[in-house]
Amino acid sequence: MKTRMHVSLLLCAIAVAGCAKPAEAPAVPAASAAMDAAAMKDTIQAREKQWSAAFQAGDAAAVGMMYLEDGASVQPAGEWQRGRAAIVEGIKKQLDTITVSTREDIPEEVIPLGDQLVEIGHFSYAGTTKVGNKPVSGAGRYMVIWRKDTDGQWRIQRDIGNEAPKK
Numbered sequence: 024m025k026t027r028m029h030v031s032l033l034l035c036a037i038a039v040a041g042c043a044k045p046a047e048a049p050a051v052p053a054a055s056a057a058m059d060a061a062a063m064k065d066t067i068q069a070r071e072k073q074w075s076a077a078f079q080a081g082d083a084a085a086v087g088m089m090y091l092e093d094g095a096s097v098q099p100a101g102e103w104q105r106g107r108a109a110i111v112e113g114i115k116k117q118l119d120t121i122t123v124s125t126r127e128d129i130p131e132e133v134i135p136l137g138d139q140l141v142e143i144g145h146f147s148y149a150g151t152t153k154v155g156n157k158p159v160s161g162a163g164r165y166m167v168i169w170r171k172d173t174d175g176q177w178r179i180q181r182d183i184g185n186e187a188p189k190k
Contacts, residue, residue, distance in 0.1 A: 064133040067142050067169060070177055071128040078148075079126045081118050087111035090179045091172055097183040099163070121159055123150040128165070139180065140169040146184065163187045 070089065077085035087107050090096070095105045096113065104113040130144040147162040165184035172178045 060133060060135060063135055063140060064130055066177060067130050067133050067140060070169075071130060071142075071144070075126040075128050078114070078118075079123045081123065083111050083114035083118055086114045088178075091170060094179050095181050096179075097181075099185050119153070121150045121152055123148055125149045138170060140177070142167040142169060145187075161186045 074086060074089045077089070087110050090107050090110050092107050093105075094107060094110060095103055096110050097103055098113065104110045126146070126148040128144060128146045130142050132141075132143045134141040134143075143164075143166050145162065145164050147160070149158070149160040151158055163184055163186035165182060167182040168180045169177045170180045
């Protein structure tokens, strides 16, 4: 009889413990949050290097794959390119006029926002025109919203850039 009573009490204690509110997770120290932001900046820098390499190689389709299927880009002239196909077409038009010898995109700040990241940075490029072989170059600033795609890759959801005046 005592054994049954002990088992009954034990089962009641387990049941009550299972209904209790779980302890809250300890707060994440500021240093860990900073390390995560630094890791995300490294991840985005790697993705930007892929974008730059594809652009420099003249591969508009590879640049397009850096964007979500429903991604959008605002060009310096203010025209929207909505959807990956339109972005690829816009990149092709650029690459039809110039041969890019160098391209660099440098993230300065990466801000995690839930399942998205905001990146702010600067870019530069140099090359030659395909007609006349004249040197061209440019530099400017950009802002990008990144989101993880279904395949786990960070892809561009929205971007906007503008060229800085030449000095």
